[in-house]
Amino acid sequence: MLPFRIIDRIKFIVERQLVKGAGFQLLVVGVFIGLISLIGGLLVVPQGGAFDDIGSAIWWAFLRLTDPGYLGDDVGTWQRFVSTLLTISGYVVFMGTLVAILTRWLIAKMADLERGLTPVTLKNHIVVLGWTSQTLPLLSELLSSSGRVRRFLEKHDAQTLNLVVLSEHASAGQVHELRNEPGIRGKARQVILRSGLAIQPDALNRVACLDAAAVIVPSAAHEAGTLVTSDVETVKALLSIAAQARHFGAPLPFVVAEIQDIRKHPVIERAYPGAVEVVGGDATISRLMVQNILHPGLSEIYNELLTAGEGNEIYVRGGESIAGMTLGELAAQRPLAIVLGILKPKGNSWDVRLMAPSDTPIEMADRVIMLARDYSETEANLKLPSLPTITHGGAGRYLRKTADRPRTILVLGWNRRVPSLIAEFGSYAGQMFNVDIVSVVPAAERERDITRYLQDRQEVTCRHIEADYMVEDELRKVNPADYDAVILLSSDRLASGEEADARAMVGYLQLEDLLAESPHRPQLIMELSDPDNRHLLSGHQSEMMISPMILSHVLAQVALRRELRVVLDELFTAGGAEIQFRDPRDYPLPASVDFHLLERILSERGELALGVFRHGADVDGRRLELNPPRKCFLDLQPDDQLVVLANT
Structure with a gap:
């Protein structure tokens, strides 16, 4: 041996x-x-x-x-x-x-x-911590925002926008996804991938986090029931950045963090002592859904304002170049834009004044909120003639009509966003809602999650039904046609967004078959999780909300223009200014009216005209005409609606 x-x-x-x-x-x-x-x-x-x-x-x-x-x-x-x-x-x-x-x-x-294990040698770049379903649309938003990016680069004395993404496992497959993503494609060379986790000091150093002009922390997806939620990961990432800054004695970068549970906002501020803007993911989508139920058709406005592509966006301009003017004078000199209001400094935050009086003076430290198709339209153009000045004394008060009975809402499916959705329903005083939730998730588990999130929900009555809406007989027993609105949710308990969306879309098609048998058709709102599915049901009658695209737009634009976060919060929360629909017959409109005259007539009631929502769609399937040319005659047809900004 x-x-x-x-x-x-x-x-x-x-x-x-x-x-x-x-x-x-x-x-x-x-x-x-x-x-x-x-x-x-x-x-x-x-x-x-x-x-x-x-x-x-x-x-x-x-x-x-x-x-x-x-x-x-x-x-x-x-x-x-x-x-x-x-x-x-x-x-x-x-x-x-x-x-x-x-x-x-x-x-x-x-x-x-x-x-991607080599540290980058960049400064004044944008870091995205995490590769999630929102990363690709987020990068697309950043690369397509030409006007905001130009100002961002000027502010940070940079020549090119460089984006660094920290992914747990960077791979050639992700590079291929970048090159195939609409809005990125040839700009993929501006995106640098690095491997690692946001809680690892070496990974933060690998993406030069402390030298970044902005750091974006999108919310990651986690399995239902796990103790390590996406918000826990976000807080850990912020603690890691703060610890690294203390270790090197470096200043903290500006951070835009997404959290799912908006109640953890104070925790984020305690975890990160630097400049931080918090975007509530669940709260944002819940607000949009509830407002869309109160104002059917509003999703098309959200999809234009809060997603990349053609159409209008909300811009925030600094007061340096327009100081000394009034809001009315500014609106007259910007014929292609709509002045929505002004931001006044208030300590470390801003006082949002949407629909401020036209004689409000603009000071150097102020920010002006405008609606336009491109940032260039918010700048002075001597080639365009000025408009006659419209004088209005500020926002009027619109009293929301109290329904004679509670609104009935049918929710098909379950995800972590439902408790936030119930809380948003309850935030509208004077409005009663009866919500029936159909899901295979046990009713006791759902009730426990809602109770933990919302102790008092007097305005909302919830009824839990244990059933699979994918089974036609079980869905038929619920009688969807008896409800005022039906919401189809994308599940967060499946392995991927593609599977969740496939289930939601099949359920929608089955729901359409059942509704075809009834004379009454409720409002249909469908939530999708995968941006690649946005064109699959474009010809159908449901209102579609793609959560990752909306949240990606908000994160990207807030990273480029920090003040935009308070504007969106003011615009899409209960109370204050809201985007609403109005019947043209409620106003003394002449037989032929252009958009500028419509602005003048609505200003007399303290409202701001934004556009027209047509009863019939055009050849491209669009019904919304937002910010039309001032001299364009609107040619209002029966059942057309006016899109206005009004206080409630």
Whole structure:
């Protein structure tokens, strides 16, 4: 047994050297080459003649081992036999093993480079911590916001917008996704991928987090019931950034963080002592859904204002270049934009004054809120004639009509957003809602989650139905046609957004078949999780909300213009200014009216005209005409509605 133990010991020693990496592997190969050369030299030394000493013989053996071209120079049977063995050994050890080691080392190095483990040497860039369903639309938003990006680069004295994404496992597949994403494609070279987690100091250093102009922390998806939620990950990421800044004595970067539970807002501010803007993901989508139920058709406005593409957006302009003017004078000189209001400094925050009086003076520290198709339309253009000034004394007060009965809402599906949705229903005083929730999730679990989130919900009555809406007989028993509105939710309990959306879309098509049998059709709102599915049901009658695209737009625009967050909160929460629909017959409109005259008539009631919502869709399926040309005659048809901004 002793010889075998010695062999095992030698094999173990060789193994421990080989696993240390390419350097030690090359050292072992070099030792083997030396041993083979020594043995080959000792075998031919007794022949004498051609070798003056042992060194010459070893050199002879080394040359045969490394270069088979010397094989024909040998004389004598023994030399030829030894040189043949050396040449064969050279092919195995010198050529085969050496090339294999170098090839494996090169492949490993290339894989490391593809994984993104090299620290970036950038400053004033934008860092996105996490690769989620929102990352691609978020990057697309950042790369397509030309006007805001230009001002962002000027502010930070940068030439090019560089985006660095920290992904748990950066790969060539993600690069392929970047190149195929609409809005990125050829701009993918501006996006740099790095591997790691936001809670790892080395990973934060890898993306040069402390040198960034802005850091965006989108919310990640987690399985239902897990103790480590997306909000926990967000707080840990912010604590890691703050700890790294303390370690290096560096200033904290500006952070835009998304959280699901808006109640954790104070926790975020305690975790991160630097400049931070918090976007409530669940709260934002819940607000939009409830407002869309109160004002059916509002989703088309949200999809224009809060997603990338053609159409209007909300812009915030600094008061430096327009100080001394009034809001009315500014509106007259910007014929392609609509002035929505003004932001006044208030401590470390802003006082949002939507529909402020037209004689409000603009000061250097103020910010003006405007609606336009492009940032250039918010700038002065001497080629465009000024409009007649419209004088209004500020926002009037619109009393929301109290329904004679509670609104009935049917929710198909369940996800973490439902408790926030119930809380948003309850925030509208004077409005009563009866909400029936259909899901395969046990009713006790759903009731527990809602109770934890919302203790008092007097305005909302919830009824839980345990059923699978994908089964036609179970859905038919619920009688969807008896409700005022039906909401189809994308589940967060499935493996991917594609699977969740597939379930929601199949459920929608099945719901359409049932509603076709009834004379009454409720309002349909469908939530999707995968932006790639946005065109699949574009020809159907439901109102569609793609949560990742909306939240990505908000995160991107707030990162480029911080003040935009308070504007969106004011615009999309209960109370204050809201986007609403009005019947044209409620106003003294002439038979033929252009948009500028409509603005003047609505201003007399303290309202702001934004556009027209047509009863019939155009050839592209669009019904919304937001911010039309001032001199364009609206040609209002029966059942058309006016889009206005009014206080409630």
